[in-house]
Amino acid sequence: MRVQASKTEGINLRVVLYEGEGSVALANETRAAAMGALLDEGFEVSRPLAGGTVSPQDESPLLVIGQFEGDTPPAADAAADAGAIEYRDIAGLAPEAIVALAHTVRESVGARSLKEWKPWFPVIDYDRCTNCMQCLSFCLFDVYSVDSDSKITVQNESNCKTDCPACSRVCPEVAILFPKYKKGPINGDVVRPEDIQREAMKVDVSSLLGGDIYASLRSRSKDARKRFSTERDESKALLERKRCLKKLQKDLDIPEEVLMTLPSAGDIEERATRAREKLKRRQERSRSAQDAKRPAPTQDDWGI
Amino acid sequence: MDDVRAENEVTPDTAEEGVMPRILFCNCTYAKVVPPEVKREVLAALNASGLAFDAVPDLCDMAARNDPALARLSAAPQLRIAACFPRAVRWLFHGAKQPLPESGVEILNMREESAEAVSKALLSPCAGCGEQS
Structure with a gap:
């Protein structure tokens, strides 16, 4: 067996x-x-x-x-x-x-045997995707990658955090689906204009990257820690943090443990830069390979 | 392997394509997003219909594994899939490197439609199976 x-x-x-x-x-x-x-x-x-x-x-x-x-x-x-x-x-x-x-x-x-699992991973709707790489930059679990055609792709499905639709929240085109998600359009339902507007309103990526949410969370955490250290009021500090997390969870439907491990705005920027550099290197390699394959120009090509 | 007739052989068949498209049923086993009564009733209708069909535990699970079986399941000139949202199903196959054909596939949504509506569409002759979903 x-x-x-x-x-x-x-x-x-x-x-x-x-x-x-x-x-x-x-x-x-x-x-x-x-x-x-x-x-x-x-x-x-x-x-x-x-x-x-x-x-x-x-x-x-x-x-x-x-x-x-x-x-x-x-x-x-x-x-x-x-x-x-x-x-x-x-x-x-x-x-x-x-x-x-x-x-x-x-x-x-020796066939596959599973008791229970929830196949939870993003699915890209390439009819909508603009290859902006925001999902790759944002994902904490390295689920995304770039394929040989420089297109964003889902590479490590099993890395995805079950029940976390965070990357679909940051996608400006509502191009990321989670078929097991409860609500549309993330579950694959038809995308309507009002959905795009609503998704955009829910999480403005610039504010995410700019740190509004993180800043709020961190600041509250910091305050809570400070209060804890000065007032020794653990329950109050925890309550404050819980309140903040609850609001974020409700707004974004992102699991608490994911929110707790969110990278800093700087980390996200760094990740985005790395992704862009990787893409650039790949494109350069691809161009070099194409050049190598291309036959040397003849006299006719030069119009001689 | 060569296609064989199911009537005479044990191995599954893809022989002559009749008026009915090939049917694929997804049980969405690993999540509770498809109403259980809809799944149950559609499966019961399929069983009582006397039609050949394939049923899989969960297309998402297969897509997560890039299961090559998705290729054989979708390789039919006309195919009807009872699963969930067409957009999700289509891009699931695509994500698993086994894209569905552009035409000849009809996807029925058990998350939104009633069991009666899905069963009726699933078991009806091939009038609309060339349309894109």
Whole structure:
């Protein structure tokens, strides 16, 4: 058995519910219950039927289940590079037993197994993105990078802080989505003019970079510390800080722990400068490579 | 691998394309953003329909892993996806380096639409499946 160390690694086990020739169809209720439970447990499920299509086989391990007639299930036509195929007869099994069986096979073939996780990471709408790099500059967790075409890209999805939509808040074009977010347009809903206005009003990036929010937070922290040291009034200081954080959390929907680790305005500026320099170097390298590939000019090129 | 007929073979099929587009259902397993009753009812309608379909636990999870399976799931001349907001689904595939085709894909939104509306659109013949979502 292979233990999955990462939430973003491994291959799902695909369960194929076979009800074609050489098998007996499941009762509707059993099929629906089993399928729902399998999906809830992280299994991919396909139901191939005559007259319709499902996706072809690939390297994903397959578990073919069905109520097979006779001892031998119908033979598979597997390609040489296809993943492992396991067959199990599920005649007489209740949905829970089918799921338990799938779990056993998943372990035996070393397929991916997750209890719970929330796939939380930004998705860029390139129809809206202007490549301004504000998200890259702002993100605390190095989720963003620049690709070979000098375009902003999401590189380290698993670095993203769950439930933190901060980068989408600073995007002036509402081009950053979090599909699991509760509200539009960040969840992928259509962007309306009023959304752009509202997002802009919520967080003015210049004020963020200029330190309005940070300044407020830091100043309050400082005051709180000062009060704590002079008055020894810990509860009052904490209350003040909590109040400030609560307001920011409410306005921006940013988790408290992220707010607590916000970099200084100087850090953000420095990060933005580094990103711009990186982009510039990349563009220069790209230009040099293109120049090297370009043939030497001929007499005709010079109009001689 | 070569496509095979599901009726006679155990392996999934992508044989002749009929009047129905290929169907992909996303269960949004790892978040509670799609109303559970909508998911349940749409899945029940699919199960009772007698149509072939693929169902995945969570497209976001697959996109986070750049799962190559996204390529085979979307490689169909006509495809209907029951998931969430079309803009999110389209850019999820793109972000996973498996962009959806510009045409032939219809995305149905289980976050916003009723189970009845999604099921009806999902199971209806292919009239609108060439339109862009």
